[in-house]
Amino acid sequence: MTDGSIWSVAPLVLLGLAAILAMVLAPIQPTPRVRIAAALPMALAVIILLARLGAPEAPVSMLLADDGMARLGSALAAAAGLGILSFTRTICTGREGPALVAIAAAGGVALASANHGATLFLGLELTTLPMVALALMPRTEAAVEAGYKLFLIAGVGAGALLMGLVFGFGASGSLRLDAWSVDGPVAAIGLAFVLVGLSVKFALVPFHMWSPDLFAGAPAPVGAIAGSISKVAVAIAALRIGLSLPAPEIWTLGLLLAGGAAVILGNLAALRQDNLLRMLGYSSIAHSGYIALVLSVGGELMGETVLVYVASYAPAIVAAFAVAGLMGTGTRLEDLRGLAWSRPLAGVALGVALLSMAGLPPAVGFVAKIYLFSTLAGEAAWGPLVIAAIGSALGFAYYLRFAVRIFTAPRQPAPRATLNRADAVAMAASIALLITLGLYPEPLTSLVAASLP
Amino acid sequence: MTALNILLVLSAGLFLAGLFGVAARRTLLMQLISLEVMLAGPALGFIAAGAHHGSIEGSAMFILVLGLAAAEVALGLAIYLHMRRATGGDSDAATRLRG
Amino acid sequence: MLAYLLLLVPLPPLGGFLLLALDPYRLDRRPVLALSLAAGIAPLVLFLPLAIAYFTGAVGDMIAPAFTLNFGQYEVALAMQLDPLSAIGASTVTVVASCVMIYAADYMSGARVADLRRFFALMNLFQAGMLSMVLAADSIVFFLGWELMGLCSFFLISYNMTSPRAFAAGQKAFVMTRIADAALLAGLLLLFLEATSVRMDELIPAGLAAEESRAAIIAVLLLVGALGKSAQLPFQTWLPTAMAGPTPVSALLHSATMVAAGAVLLARFAPLIEATPGVAAATAIAGVATALFGALCAIAQTDVKRLLAYSSISQIGYMLLAVGMGAPGVAMAHFVIHAFFKSLLFMAAGVLSHAGGGSTAIEKLRGTAYVAPISFATYTVGAAALAGFPILSAGWWSKEAILGAAVEAGPFGQFLWLVALGGAALTGVYAYRPVLCALRKPLHDAPKGHESWLAVAPLIFLAIMSVLGGYLVEPIIHEMGGHAPHAGLGIEVMGALAAITGLIGSVAVTFIPSWNARIKRARRLRAGMQMDAIYYAFLVRPYRRIVRLLSGRDGRLGKHIGEGPEAQEGGMGDPVGTATVVFGLWLARVVTAPFMPDRFDTVIMRGAREAQRAGLWTRRLQSGRLRDYALGFALGLGVLVILGWGMTWG
Amino acid sequence: MGLSLQILLPFFGGLAVLFAPRFGRDYERYGTIAVMALTLLVLIFSALNGDSGRWLQLVQADWAPSFGIQVLLAMDGLSAAMLAISSILGIVCVFISWEVTHRSAMYHAVICWTVAAANGVFLAFDLLVFAFFWELMIIPAFLLIGLWGHGNREHAAMKFLVFNAVAGLGLLAAVFWMGATAPEITFDAFVLSEAGYSTPVQVILLLGFALAFMVKLPVPPFHAWLPDAHTQAPTAGSILLAGLLLKTGAYGLFRFPPLLFPEGLMAVAPYGMALGAFGVVYGAILACGQVDAKRLIAYTSIAHMSIVLMGVCGGVHFALAGAGVEMIAHAFSSSALFLLIGALQHRTGTRDLRELGGLQKTAPAFATSFAVFFAAALAMPGTANFLGEALVITGMFQVNWAFAAIALVSLVVSVVYATRLIGAIVFGKPKSETAVFEDLKPYELWPIIALGAGTIVFGLFPQVLIGWLRPAIDAALLPLGVGAP
Structure with a gap:
């Protein structure tokens, strides 16, 4: 256990500590104080991760990888966790909310640095089960139903992942991801099962059914976790698998089919949505589709594109959900009218988030779009390029439909609701992140280039 | 067909049976039960692969699968209690969230 | 060190202009008059000692550099110089200008203070311009003075703001002189390119050294410049109409100084003119033709100021003839003498017309001789000098010098001499008409007017100069380096005879009713051979039609393209502008034709509707029943596993 | 540093002026005059102690190296004169629109932004930044004519916008083409001037640039927008239009075609x-x-x-x-x-x-x-x-x-x-x-x-x-x- 490896496992330990602290303090302290107790170790974990970005690799064991991808992924997951903590209010997620969010963040970190079948499976489950629990917390009928749907489909997904690991283990005799051999039917079937397992968590078509209902029914933090922590972690796990296996056909073909379908279906369905959360759900499916397309196309820019895309999507989705959490789960299009004038910070935060997701210049989403299209064009993958182009066009339509509504004149002067400080900080931080990176993308691009082999 | 392959096919069979149970049975309880059946498939598979390759990882994974099954049972029953009041245990009735 | 005094000469009038125009101290009537007189006479006071020192040889030629500019490789040094031409010119200008200023002080006393201030500001500015033009040692200061005179003449002619006729006259004068100025500028710039320097003493040798065709073009351009400003034949129509300005203006600008500037220009560049024989001949012919034309038209005039205007045109024709014959000195001599008697005539005519009830018609002058005897006497002396009354008047000497120069210039010169002689005779006819008319009995006896000494003093001085000026002709010619022409007794006798016949003709025309009637009927002659009408028909009206056509004033071409309600019917007609807009709209229509809104719209709308329907269909896919989700899952799993397995068979 | 101030000062000055009326009556007018005067002083200061070489001042800094864009500002005698004019005209505009009260804070802010954009055009030597400021310049002028004009100002403003925007496309196309085909993506005017394009290519690129400059100059047949813009623009608008925007066309023609x-x-x-x-x-x-x-x-x-x-x-x-x-x-x-x-x-x-x-x-x-x-x-x-x-x-x-x-x-x-x-x-x-x-x-x-x-x-x-x-x-x-x- 050299001190390097201690530092490498420190973030996971800190997150676990945060979860335990939150669980212990939950019954005796009021939730805001619990949240702070959970937030401190998580913040420390994020700082350590960012500090060690350049440090030499020191994996603590074969289970957890410690390369740049893992560190950046974990940092994003932990940061997203911090963001989500800021709007986990007692009314919608009960006293155990912060604890569950901390567990989910720990799961995300584990999944992002999973190098072994076991950590892959554990990480996946650690992110899913807290989401189910969180979804059930409000005990309303819709929340329970959303929770149940997520529980069942995720359970089936976990089963499929396990079958994949079994077949992989059977074929190659080892559960280490980079040791998997690709030839032979057993390995191929194993890979198919693993792909299905990940696609469920990634919400690619046809395994996406749980996602819109969860986003709409469950409280805001759940959707935020699904949108940011789990998406980031799964994307990096899939990236690691993709990078370590020498060009498996089923993997790329599967991703291509599922990703393409996700882009088309996600955007089409989102076009007519009036409910903000359901629209975000479907658009999250579409964004997973874009990442899947990039993973299927491959090429030397793949790693950078996935990381930049994920890094630009996470703050946007957290900001969007922070505002959604403030506005309540049933916010329809009309409720957003004049939001920028009645609640300036929330309005601008949601507006900038939507602009970034649509990929328009001032926000960092534009840089992500540039990377996406240059990768697809670079590899002359005309099919995915056309699909992505149509997807973005449709994306403009529904994102701007909501964004424009925010900046229209308010019908009646809505009361200026007070934001609690944590919310305000989260929104301000995400706006700053999205805009500065959008205008001056240099730090992000150099960070990402450094973290890839 | 080596011994491993036969056992792998058997575990896949178990998995597919569970999946069928989830897709076919209407009542919540049966769906939970078939979920557990489905998890039995990989458990068998891990034991078989572990035995075939003579590596302890198989049984380690088996124990993990058991842990997951236990967790899922706890959560499933909690959801079942809630759902029973609202939809009388019928999963098809729980269609408030759609579209 | 005396050279820098030169630079000071044009400054006082410039200072006077600034003080009067900007009027920082709100001066009222008396200080304004005092200031303008001081500023007007200061150059005379400053320049006279210099001129005397120069003429008596105490001081040689000198150049006072003002400041230097460098354009890239060129060193451009602006400067003033004192040489025979500038000394003579400047002294004449200062003397005449002072007289006119004094006269104007009395003549304009009736005007409002604001108008008075404006009048004297412009008169001072004009004097500054004329002096800088005459004294200039380089082409830039020369052209600056030249244009400044043009500007002042425009403002002074249209001094009487409210009358549209004055403004029209001013505008015509300015436009016509500007055409000539453009030619002059072209000539000066070509010379500058030739000599890569601006100084006169370098320009002229460079012009001479230039190759044949270029030198000819430059000379022609300079000639055209001179013709324009001096209202010679092609450009003479603006001077008669310029009489709409007040009398002092006509006295200073349109008789003595500005109009004669063309002669000064040609005298300055005489070597260039003489270098190309063709151009010299052209100058002479233009001079003589204008002299004849001016004399003829002057005879038929009924208004004394227009008569004097035409006489100015013809007298300057004589100067051009002299320069054409290669005797710039003679031209300058005539310039000096002409300046004296012509300004005298204008001023005296002004007083007489005031005495005769204000109108300047010759008929109205009947009997004014007895009302204003002194100005009448001075007018007679001036008229005698104009007609070239033998021996007694200065005009005779300078005219004889010109005729002599013509005779000495060979056979071609002798032919021109004959024509000039005829002109001299005609001059005699028109010169005495106002005098004789003033001598006739007044229709109704007017009381003897009081002539203020302020107005009369300059007249008397100028009258004396018109008589004694003859002695100046010889020295001026020598000063300018030419030799006084001795054409022999016969030529001089012929000249005297011409003058006498002129006098007799004038008496006949005024007193013999039939001749007098014929003159009154000579309408075409009176209108200056309708040159004005011809110009208007062939130049001005077509130009106006083009302008109206282009700017769409008459609506033919000027229909508006989408101009808003406030479209004034003028303006927005310009075809090229509308053409681009029309082309742009047409292009837009053609490019988007296949996507015409209806067709394009349907395509988009259909696409949009498809998307909506697909959206609704996908939403139905999301049934909400968990078992359907599980079914979807199973299908997906099945497809992927079978695909995976299938692929490994290959 | 003086150069970037020439652009930033009026820009942020404009922002400040937007909020100036809160502090007191006519503060936005005094504010604008102060901003313009300050810009002029900075200009004079940087022009006086500029070095004697080709450029009085030269500022070079990276903005987005991955896309080859950099902040490259250079000033010599010509651009110094132009900058001086823009500041002086800015002050003149404020003086003469002393009685404009309709939304006067925004009015003065727009004046500042026009000057800022024009200063940008006069200084930028990175072609993309130049094109950026060239397009940016149209917006405040459009606002000035559109909001505060007389008569049918919308028609005139729209005509102005269409003419200049379409012309701007020519410039953008040429700039992008040059930037993309350069060996390593760069928009630096000095680097591109040694790019050594063949003459026909140069002619085509020149036409692209010339199209934008000639419309702004304006030279017939691209001049149809000027009379309308001037008649409908407010006095300050006409002055900025005539004194400043027309000069950018001339400056562009003077600077880039011979260089590139x-x-x-x-x-x-x-x-x-x-x-x-x-x-x-x-x-x-x-x-x-x-x-x-x-x-x-x-x-x-x-x-x-x-x-x-x-x-x-x-x-x-x-x-x-x-x-x-x-x-x-x-x-x-x-x-x-x-x-x-x-x-x-x-x-x-x-x-x-x-x-x-x-x-x-x-x-x-x-x-x-x-x-x-x-x-x-x-x-x-x-x-x-x-x-x-x-x-x-x-x-x-x-x-x-x-x-x-x-x-x-x-x-x-x-x-x-x-x-x-x-x-x-x-x-x-x-x-x-x-x-x-x-x-x-x-x-x-x-x-x-x-x-x-x-x-x-x-x-x-x-x-x-x-x-x-x-x-x-x-x-x-x-x-x-x-x-x-």
Whole structure:
């Protein structure tokens, strides 16, 4: 256990500590104080991760990888966790909310640095089960139903992942991801099962059914976790698998089919949505589709594109959900009218988030779009390029439909609701992140280039 | 067909049976039960692969699968209690969230 | 060190202009008059000692550099110089200008203070311009003075703001002189390119050294410049109409100084003119033709100021003839003498017309001789000098010098001499008409007017100069380096005879009713051979039609393209502008034709509707029943596993 | 540092001015004057201790290296003159719109932003940044005409926007093509100038650039937007439009074609001069036919700027010097004329020449100042306009006598429309509108005196101006292989 490896496992330990602290303090302290107790170790974990970005690799064991991808992924997951903590209010997620969010963040970190079948499976489950629990917390009928749907489909997904690991283990005799051999039917079937397992968590078509209902029914933090922590972690796990296996056909073909379908279906369905959360759900499916397309196309820019895309999507989705959490789960299009004038910070935060997701210049989403299209064009993958182009066009339509509504004149002067400080900080931080990176993308691009082999 | 392959096919069979149970049975309880059946498939598979390759990882994974099954049972029953009041245990009735 | 005094000469009038125009101290009537007189006479006071020192040889030629500019490789040094031409010119200008200023002080006393201030500001500015033009040692200061005179003449002619006729006259004068100025500028710039320097003493040798065709073009351009400003034949129509300005203006600008500037220009560049024989001949012919034309038209005039205007045109024709014959000195001599008697005539005519009830018609002058005897006497002396009354008047000497120069210039010169002689005779006819008319009995006896000494003093001085000026002709010619022409007794006798016949003709025309009637009927002659009408028909009206056509004033071409309600019917007609807009709209229509809104719209709308329907269909896919989700899952799993397995068979 | 301040100061000054009215009445006006004065001071400071080499000041910093964009600002005599004019005109605009109260905070902010964008154009040497500022410049001008104009301002503003935006496309296309095909993606003008394109390619690129510059210049046939824009724009708008935006077109023509496409320019120059010559005559003739005073001055601007085009395409030392001087002289004289006509319209409510007249009697100060700029309009020697035109004509004599003759014709026709203008406004009997006409107020008189002084001083002592422009002219002529005259 050299001190390097201690530092490498420190973030996971800190997150676990945060979860335990939150669980212990939950019954005796009021939730805001619990949240702070959970937030401190998580913040420390994020700082350590960012500090060690350049440090030499020191994996603590074969289970957890410690390369740049893992560190950046974990940092994003932990940061997203911090963001989500800021709007986990007692009314919608009960006293155990912060604890569950901390567990989910720990799961995300584990999944992002999973190098072994076991950590892959554990990480996946650690992110899913807290989401189910969180979804059930409000005990309303819709929340329970959303929770149940997520529980069942995720359970089936976990089963499929396990079958994949079994077949992989059977074929190659080892559960280490980079040791998997690709030839032979057993390995191929194993890979198919693993792909299905990940696609469920990634919400690619046809395994996406749980996602819109969860986003709409469950409280805001759940959707935020699904949108940011789990998406980031799964994307990096899939990236690691993709990078370590020498060009498996089923993997790329599967991703291509599922990703393409996700882009088309996600955007089409989102076009007519009036409910903000359901629209975000479907658009999250579409964004997973874009990442899947990039993973299927491959090429030397793949790693950078996935990381930049994920890094630009996470703050946007957290900001969007922070505002959604403030506005309540049933916010329809009309409720957003004049939001920028009645609640300036929330309005601008949601507006900038939507602009970034649509990929328009001032926000960092534009840089992500540039990377996406240059990768697809670079590899002359005309099919995915056309699909992505149509997807973005449709994306403009529904994102701007909501964004424009925010900046229209308010019908009646809505009361200026007070934001609690944590919310305000989260929104301000995400706006700053999205805009500065959008205008001056240099730090992000150099960070990402450094973290890839 | 080596011994491993036969056992792998058997575990896949178990998995597919569970999946069928989830897709076919209407009542919540049966769906939970078939979920557990489905998890039995990989458990068998891990034991078989572990035995075939003579590596302890198989049984380690088996124990993990058991842990997951236990967790899922706890959560499933909690959801079942809630759902029973609202939809009388019928999963098809729980269609408030759609579209 | 005396050279820098030169630079000071044009400054006082410039200072006077600034003080009067900007009027920082709100001066009222008396200080304004005092200031303008001081500023007007200061150059005379400053320049006279210099001129005397120069003429008596105490001081040689000198150049006072003002400041230097460098354009890239060129060193451009602006400067003033004192040489025979500038000394003579400047002294004449200062003397005449002072007289006119004094006269104007009395003549304009009736005007409002604001108008008075404006009048004297412009008169001072004009004097500054004329002096800088005459004294200039380089082409830039020369052209600056030249244009400044043009500007002042425009403002002074249209001094009487409210009358549209004055403004029209001013505008015509300015436009016509500007055409000539453009030619002059072209000539000066070509010379500058030739000599890569601006100084006169370098320009002229460079012009001479230039190759044949270029030198000819430059000379022609300079000639055209001179013709324009001096209202010679092609450009003479603006001077008669310029009489709409007040009398002092006509006295200073349109008789003595500005109009004669063309002669000064040609005298300055005489070597260039003489270098190309063709151009010299052209100058002479233009001079003589204008002299004849001016004399003829002057005879038929009924208004004394227009008569004097035409006489100015013809007298300057004589100067051009002299320069054409290669005797710039003679031209300058005539310039000096002409300046004296012509300004005298204008001023005296002004007083007489005031005495005769204000109108300047010759008929109205009947009997004014007895009302204003002194100005009448001075007018007679001036008229005698104009007609070239033998021996007694200065005009005779300078005219004889010109005729002599013509005779000495060979056979071609002798032919021109004959024509000039005829002109001299005609001059005699028109010169005495106002005098004789003033001598006739007044229709109704007017009381003897009081002539203020302020107005009369300059007249008397100028009258004396018109008589004694003859002695100046010889020295001026020598000063300018030419030799006084001795054409022999016969030529001089012929000249005297011409003058006498002129006098007799004038008496006949005024007193013999039939001749007098014929003159009154000579309408075409009176209108200056309708040159004005011809110009208007062939130049001005077509130009106006083009302008109206282009700017769409008459609506033919000027229909508006989408101009808003406030479209004034003028303006927005310009075809090229509308053409681009029309082309742009047409292009837009053609490019988007296949996507015409209806067709394009349907395509988009259909696409949009498809998307909506697909959206609704996908939403139905999301049934909400968990078992359907599980079914979807199973299908997906099945497809992927079978695909995976299938692929490994290959 | 001084250079980037030239752009940032007015920009953030504009923002500050937006909130200035909160602190007190008219604070936005004093604020704008302060901002403009400060920019001028910074300019003078950085120009004075600039180094003596080709560029007075040069600032180079990376902005987005992965896309090859960098902040590359350079200033030499020419751009210093232009920057000085933009600040001075900024102050003049504030003075004369002292009675504008309709949304005056935004009004002054827009003035600041126009100046900021124009300063950007005068300084940027990274082609993409140049194109960025070029497009940015249209927006404040569009707002100025659209929001505060008279009559049918929407139509005029829209026409202005369409013309300039479409023209901007030509510039953008050329810039992007050059940036993309450069060995490693860069938009640095100096690097691209050594790119060594073949002549036909240079001609095409030059046409792209020239399209944008010629519309902004404006030269017929791309001039249709100017008369409408001027007639509907508020006085400050006209001044900024005439004094500043037209100069950016001329500056662009002066700076980039010789630097980037020397052979292309040599090939196209004769056609450029021909177009300029046509523009001169066409503008002058149209000016004579106008009824609306502002429209008349707009067409005179077209004539004067066509002379600048002829000068720039002349490719001879004199022609370029003349073009430079004419640019600056025109900035002074046309802004002053617009100011006077604006004041006139403010008092009498009309610009129609047929209803004006007789101001000499009622407003002598107005009449005398009008006379000064009347002299400048017809290029009277002693004013900077004459110097500009005389130099261009000398240049044309060295190149082609026909163009020189046409330029001389413009001198004559300028008298016709100038006398028509002064005749209709100052001479004649006072009509009903001009009967009661209080004279120029101090805040209108001071700008007039400043502009008049500028015209006369540069007319009599052009040495200062020519000295400033010399390095720019020599640099522009170097690639054309034209040694000093």
